[in-house]
Amino acid sequence: VQGVATGLLLLVGFALPPILQLRNVPHNRVIRRDQGAPQAMTVLTYVLGTLVFSGLLLWQAGDLKLGLLTIAGFLGGFGLFALVAWLCLRALRSMRGLVDRQSWRFAIDGLQRRPAAAVMQVVALGLGLMALLLLTVIRGDLVGAWRQATPADAPNRFIINIQPDQRQAVQQVLQQGGVKDAALYPMIRGRLVQINGRPVNPADYQEDRAKRLVDREFNLSTMAEIPPGNGIVAGRWYDDRQPEASVERGLAQTLGIQLGDRLQFDIAGQLVEAPVTSLRKLEWGSLRVNFFVILNPTLMRDTPQSWITAVHLDPQQEALGNRLTRDFPNLTVVDIGSVLRQIQEVVGQVISAVEFLFLFTLCSGVLVLYAALAGSQDERVREAGLLRALG
Structure with missing residues (x-):
């Protein structure tokens, strides 16, 4: 339920303002595509989306300080990526004449004509890759920590109530049994x-x-x-x-x-x-x-x-526990091997779920990249048509 609610809130936060602009579409545009599309409320879209995103972070974090730090981290990344993208656009302007090919010059000019859209696409792609790489690092750390939490050679028998005069005898039995x-x-x-x-x-x-x-x-x-x-x-x-x-x-x-x-x-x-x-x-x-x-x-x-x-007793050493309780009736041998096996099975299932989540996020990132490119496709097609017609 939380996952569905999160997805719907993000969708509403970023998609609602452009959808509301559909009421300004002229009737003739339904039939004729030569009229320009209505201008979306870009600022309102990003402001509303950012507010929804921040609210979701605070909700999921469950802690005000942690949520605010995460929001500040995303905003810092947004500002850093925007600055780098803007500097790259400025640098590309001086590189227009380095290559004597029309396609190169047209590409540079296209970026310069839409600097805001270019910067926003770079920022969106940068934030998406940052989140994906962050999930990659966290996935590796989680899998490693879970697998090390209960190592394969972890003790699976606790022997308690050994009396002082039984110490050497118990150790001797354990050594004879391969421990x-x-x-x-x-x-x-x-x-x-x-x-x-x-x-x-x-x-x-x-x-x-x-x-x-x-x-x-x-x-x-x-x-x-x-x-x-x-x-x-x-x-x-x-x-x-x-x-x-x-x-x-x-x-x-x-x-x-x-x-x-x-x-x-x-x-x-x-x-x-x-x-x-x-x-x-x-x-x-x-x-x-x-x-x-x-x-x-x-x-x-x-x-x-x-x-x-x-x-730690291997399966072929399980008889050693029975021998201890037979030779020393006062001892208590606690077998936690079945509990460990169940824990390891659960950890394996969690690891599989995290790996599936990683693949799902990777596919989502590809869709976001495609959407970022498709967002300006109509305008680029129109420009290509004008270049073909007018030279």
Whole structure:
């Protein structure tokens, strides 16, 4: 419905003023074509079309700032293309005598007689090509990002509730099953109870996500080195000489946590407090094991811990999950392979839709180019007839 409405509004915005001029067509012109066509309200046409186009951009953007920036970009491109086209016409005037051919001189003269129409056609073609090339760039970026969001070797099994005395045995079973790079991470359940000495209450937050986060336990972890796929965006990684915490950037924005804030967690009745010394950016799409908050090992030495890992199992390795649950009944092996396959199928369908949209836009651009040339065809045919008759 939005697509049909957009097309109709653009059609009305640019085509309505010329259509209204049909009421000024003389009766004799229906039979005799020697009378000139009525002059369309050119200025009104472009003003109305620009207003409709701007309104559609604001509607589709859904944000005033983004919509205004996009409008400014199109207007800037319009002005730049118009300036370049006008300078090219000025340069062509001095090139009229460079080639001793009548067709060359007639072409140059034709452009000089209709400078406004020539500039407008160049601008229309330039804006169309700009939009087409922009879609080409965006298409490549989207396809690449979607395909990389869930790589083929992304983990499809999560193994949780590994006890400290089972770490080596579980790693040995995974290595025997062909999984060489299974990294185990400690996982600690804790509830955030205070920020800078102030009790944390879900009623203090407006966003539903923030309320859910502070109303449940966090999956905390502890490690000496920054894990793969994590990047420090603010602050520094801790040196393990004093209590310190590293917080995921999105969580910090949601809960209003900043560098230097002191966080207190309740871990099985044990209160642990540490200042925030770094903010991290995570690659959630990698499906690796990630944690919102990581605390330094010295601080978490005496807290109850279990271990977690994420591995990728090929179809011929699926029996490995059954073996783990048989040998270690307390483990929980979460199979997300079917979910990943469904996600990849949806991504493939979206990529096909974007490619179809690209081809559709290319065909539309060809039609726009043809329309731009056909717009002045009658006048050029009339000029050619006069040249043939008068010499």
